[in-house]
Amino acid sequence: MKVLFALLFLPVYCFSFVVLIDPGHGGQELGAIGKHGKKHIYEKDISLQISKEIKRYINKQHTVYLTRSFDRDLSLQERAKMADTVKADIFVSVHFNSSIKERHNGFETFYLHNTKNKATKKVERIENKSLEGDDKLINNILIDLVIQKTTKQSKKLASSVHSQLNRTLPSKFKMQDRGLKKGLFYVLALAKRPAILLEGGFMSNKNDLKKIQQRNFIKEYSKAIAKGIEIYLATLTDKTVPIF
Numbered sequence: 515m516k517v518l519f520a521l522l523f524l525p526v527y528c529f530s531f532v533v534l535i536d537p538g539h540g541g542q543e544l545g546a547i548g549k550h551g552k553k554h555i556y557e558k559d560i561s562l563q564i565s566k567e568i569k570r571y572i573n574k575q576h577t578v579y580l581t582r583s584f585d586r587d588l589s590l591q592e593r594a595k596m597a598d599t600v601k602a603d604i605f606v607s608v609h610f611n612s613s614i615k616e617r618h619n620g621f622e623t624f625y626l627h628n629t630k631n632k633a634t635k636k637v638e639r640i641e642n643k644s645l646e647g648d649d650k651l652i653n654n655i656l657i658d659l660v661i662q663k664t665t666k667q668s669k670k671l672a673s674s675v676h677s678q679l680n681r682t683l684p685s686k687f688k689m690q691d692r693g694l695k696k697g698l699f700y701v702l703a704l705a706k707r708p709a710i711l712l713e714g715g716f717m718s719n720k721n722d723l724k725k726i727q728q729r730n731f732i733k734e735y736s737k738a739i740a741k742g743i744e745i746y747l748a749t750l751t752d753k754t755v756p757i758f
């Protein structure tokens with residue numbers, strides 16, 4: 515009985531972490547463009563809307579920041595630098611996809627790693643486009659080092675988020691699961707901490723585009739991501755997130 519009493523009063527460690535959500539593109543950089551009748555829908559707007567929703571759903575025990583909270587230009591380097599400024603434990607970049615083949619559809623989740631996959635190479639080219647100046651020749655040694663130090667945790671985070679998306683999107687929205695994938699995204703490498711990049715559907719696909727704009731989709735998609743993030747953070751037993 516004494517033991518039980520003592521156990522009841524053992525301190526419960528609830529660590530608080532810093533999450534940095536990165537709405538892809540912004541300002542002059544529109545990202546993928548979807549056409550809804552005569553109306554143009556821009557990835558930069560959808561990614562911002564979703565990022566704000568994710569922030570809303572993450573438990574208040576954690577601190578959540580956005581790399582941008584309105585429509586403005588922001589380089590990949592500035593986004594990554596912000597991760598240092600706010601001392602982010604994890605970095606989550608939010609994007610929507612596009613393809614010249616209209617039939618391509620579905621959602622996918624990336625973590626930083628080298629890959630030779632052709633489809634991923636196309637996504638990398640789009641999302642890495644805005645890297646500026648000399649940094650285009652990003653140091654391969656740095657990338658290798660970041661992969662070495664953070665990929666294990668990034669994969670865990672990606673898998674936690676992706677499994678929540680997989681539980682929701684195919685059943686509720688008939689959306690195709692394209693899988694959990696490796697990708698060489700500079701913004702993830704520059705962030706130098708556990709990081710993932712989400713592609714929430716194809717703006718070039720009519721059905722995906724319709725769903726992406728639905729109030730209910732935005733809510734369920736954001737909630738699933740927030741839950742995946744929380745589950746991952748709950749597995750961390752202390753504040754030893756690999757940041758360097």
Ligand SMILES: [Zn+2]
Pocket residue numbers: 538539545546557608609610640641
């Ligand atoms: Zn994008």
